[in-house]
Amino acid sequence: MDKSMPGDEEQSGEVVQPGATPEFDQSSYQYSTYYYLPISLVVLAGYLVGLYGWYRCGIAPEVIELNDVNLYAALFALGLVGGAMSCSVFLAKDANKVMYGESTKLPNWVDVFGYLFQVIGGGFTGLAFYLVAKLGIDVATGNTSATDLTPEAGWLMALAGGLATNRIKEFIVNLVETKTGGGKEAAGAAAAAGKVDKKPPVNGKDDASAEGGQEPAEK
DSSP states (O other), X not given: XXXXXXXXXXXXXXXXOTTOOOOOOTTSTTSOGGGHHHHHHHHHHHHHHHHHHHIIIIIOTTOOSOOHHHHHHHHHHHHHHHHHHXXXXXXXXXXXXXXXXXXXXXXXXXXXXXXXXXXXXXXXHHHHHHHHHHHXXXXXXXXXXXXXXXXXXXXXXXXXXXXXXXXXXXXXXXXXXXXXXXXXXXXXXXXXXXXXXXXXXXXXXXXXXXXXXXXXXXX
């Protein structure tokens, strides 16, 4: 290839910096504040489905005896409510930043699925938080049989687990990084240590001074 020929960057008149974060065209139809409407519907659906599932499986008059299936379904439903509560906070903060000009990043269709998965993940996190807490109580008390927790205590754990989905995820990530030797921090420290170069001594004087010795004075 002839080096005198202009490249794509020179023809377009744009200079592409290596490692720079790409900037997307926010004026495109893919980015719009109208995406807040389906996002709001996703969050609202999380509330409605979660509360209805909790009622049908947990406190409905038809539920004479709360068996394991109904209990776990009610826990998952309350986890959905917790996930929807967490998403509603994020949605309000993001919308306020855009409306008051603090942020120019508009939502897109990917954010709709992101909020949907966040709400669903809250259901699984709430159920997992209940199971882990129950197992921890069994281990702490030394009880070999399953500990009987009241349904109200389980519902509160599931709601808290769904509400703190991101915090639980950060806790798990930090725990894994600690068990594996620090993760990114250890890799960054090793990379930083590898960048330190020790210059070799130029002559014997530098060698002697590096060892803490001194040259004998001339008489």
